Amino acid sequence: MKNLSLKELNIGLSSKKFSSEELTKFFLNEIKTSNPKINAFITVDEEKSLQQARDADKRISQDNMNELTGIPIAQKDIFCAKGWKTTCGSKMLDNFYSPYDSKVIELFNQSGAVNLGKTNMDEFAMGSSNETSYYGEVRNPWNLDYVPGGSSGGSAAAVASGMAPAATATDTGGSIRQPASLCGLTGLKPTYGLVSRFGMIAFASSLDQAGPIAKSAEDCALMLKVMAAHDTRDSTSIKQNIPDYLKSLDNPIKGKTIGLPKEFFNDDLNQEVKIVLEQVIDSYQKMGVNFKEISLANSHLSIPVYYVIAPAEASSNLSRYDGVKFGYRAKEFKDLEEMYLKTREQGFGEEVKRRILVGTYVLSAGYYDAYYLKAQKIRRLIADDFKNAFKECDLIFAPSCPSTAFKIGDKTEDPVSMYMQDMYTISTNLAGLPAISSPAGFINKMPVGFQLIGNYFDEATILNFTHQYQQITDWHQKTPGADV
């Protein structure tokens, strides 16, 4: 069961080869064995999962199943799930049991999927290595001394190690694509507004977007089919028909055009990564796809712009964690002011505090125009670059990350070098565009991915191109321990 695709699991369940309960027990067992080494899960609740599995089996026996019924899915601990501890990787929410389901959880429940557990993550999704989690760092299944990436490092490590068939994740600046790349997986960040943010704990509201991390484009298509839905409880959720992403996976791609941003393929690009990416380009060319140089002239401003806007929003979003209503409260204090100070001093980790400070600063009177307002203007320019580029091509090709995974502890003392992890992913969040990271090969036995960026709500084309690539390569089928 370990390396089966979602489609294969679905067939196994519907043909009664195994039950959901058996399948769930199998993965719970995998978690028992592997999680102590990898630390991909914060919360596992066997009884809850098995109850859902038994309910799914009932549905299956009544022939009332769809693609995900009975399949265990790992849920990033950023999604509120009723009755489940929902921590967002923070001490601040260590005692928080959500009284309600997020839209994403609701949709998985409706489809009959089994919640396999809540995956580890950087605290409040702030980080690119999963080292900022209150629950300890997650280890990369390909080499336990290395980080899995972040912030969805738990979700990526869970899938890469075979503890879960697929997982949910969220991406604010690269938090789906970077860990997918570092763990040899396929991760899709959808268009902003496609997946509801209701019940997804906010980091930076104008950038946050949920999506899947899975073993293949096909699995991602299946996951996205469940996750994408209009939601009246999220004002930024888009109301439009959701295409069947599975149906377009085999559409012909011959004669289509992929744009190559010259700003990404310059001397700054890591030579080893470049070699891998050239092979990907070669593969696409063999399938009859044309490549065309395009320009994203403002992309070099993405990181500074992001590190103004995201912390600004975060500083406000995280104000609610004040010890008054829920979550952590300092034990001793003499007055209200001290209760606030101690609660937030003790409840938040270093990286979260750093971003709250930055965000508070850039929104302050006298600095707002120079930082926040200017960043918003550049954000518009970055989006315009993409808009113009898509006049010339169907998709845009990019590196996913500047390198393969780095060693645990290597970048913790240097936040800026950590922030550079997202240099190829952040501009799509700023523009609100969908993008995928797919396995492209290995460098020194560590996985590396490539990125395809699509036009707004064109996830179908992204998945189609990725699936076609995965039909003629087997990088996505490699698992840790295999000879790469």
Place this chain on the structure above:
Amino acid sequence: MSWDIVIGIETHVQLTTQTKIFSGASTSFGMPANENACLVSLAYPGTLPVLNKEAVKKAIKFGLAVNADIAEHSVFARKNYFYPDLPKGYQISQFELPVVNNGFLTIGDNKKIRILRAHLEEDAGKSVHGILNNQTGIDLNRAGTPLLEIVTEPDMNSAQEAIAYAKKLHNLVQWIGVCDGNMQEGSFRCDVNVSVKPSGSEKLGTRREIKNLNSFRNMEQAINFEVNWQIEQLEDGNEIVQSTVLFNPDTGETRAMRSKEEANDYRYFPDPDLLPLKITQEDIDDIRSTLGELPEVSIKRLVEDFKLNDADASIITSNKQTYEFFQSLISEGLDPKITANWIVVNLFAKLNDNELSINESPINKDQFVLLIRRIMDKTISNNAAKKIFDLLWDDPKVEVDQSIESLGLKQVSDSSAILPLVQEVIAHNQAMVEQFKSGKDKAFNALVGQVMKLSKGKANPGQVSELLKDELNKV
């Protein structure tokens, strides 16, 4: 030295929507603590605001009623500060781009008070001190209640003008149905900015803001105290420090709460959870069609069509209920002037004595109509009608015609019956007749009074006057 007073007012008007501005929680007043606090009100992780369109409609309606511009594009912003009754750690409000801009109201003798802007925002909750072993509790029932904050230019120059504006606004928001106007429950709260400057000076003085005035009486007292205090300070050579002050109704004094230096930096920025608010001309036209007649127009109609005097007309239109009551009486065919007079003089006297609003009036409307009709058809005199009105007030089951009968109040309009009385009075009051003849009009009224007395109040006063005039001419 003489001083100019400069006043601007910010009013928080609670909009009458069923649910909160960004969630489906109820806005009903007087519920047990936190009964109306849903997960959004509590700012639970992952919850998001969704704009209540009713609140927007009411804001637009207000904007149209004050001849303002309705913004096609307005933006909700976050106002960030920590306070226990502010669950998200920020208030969603409109900052740079409000929904309503550049309106005005007129007061008194056509003085224009400009309304700079009106913006939508959510109310905070309440801290309840001294409960649970002397701790402070938080009640979030009010958190998220829709408010419209209406901001004037500093166009008022006395406490009287400020009160006139506030009363006019108070009437208007109820008239157009966007606010219940209940000041005790906090549905209509005023912050008043007061400054003084040497008479004629161009430069505005430093202002102090009196917070949260919830009655017109308090507002008047507070402004007067504050103005005197500021003038005293300046005349003593002190400077006014820009600050926020509170009014204490017990002492009648204002006292500084915090100065500008201590003010928060609210770090406003557009709320990324909410899309910009787009309002189309169609939306505006739809809402305009529901606006109905405004008090300004009604007052004009009362004066022009019904020939009421300005004073009566403005009292009749001081709230919509009174105006509608008046309209419903007129539609029964009653005389507008007599009716207006009866509402303004007799009904309002009773209501005021008993501190009741017109909605709470115990008077049976059908009997009230009948009463006025009996005055019109001269069955009873105005004085007799007052007696019956008192009975109607005390007991809604009283019937007018029956009371006229049983109390013997029927008016005598038969001149053959009144004439002998007139002649008798002239005969017995020669001194008064002389006075009248020598040009003292007062004497005439006294003679009328004598005739009325003799008729035990039953004679028709109009007829008495006429007959008396004729008879006196013969003397």
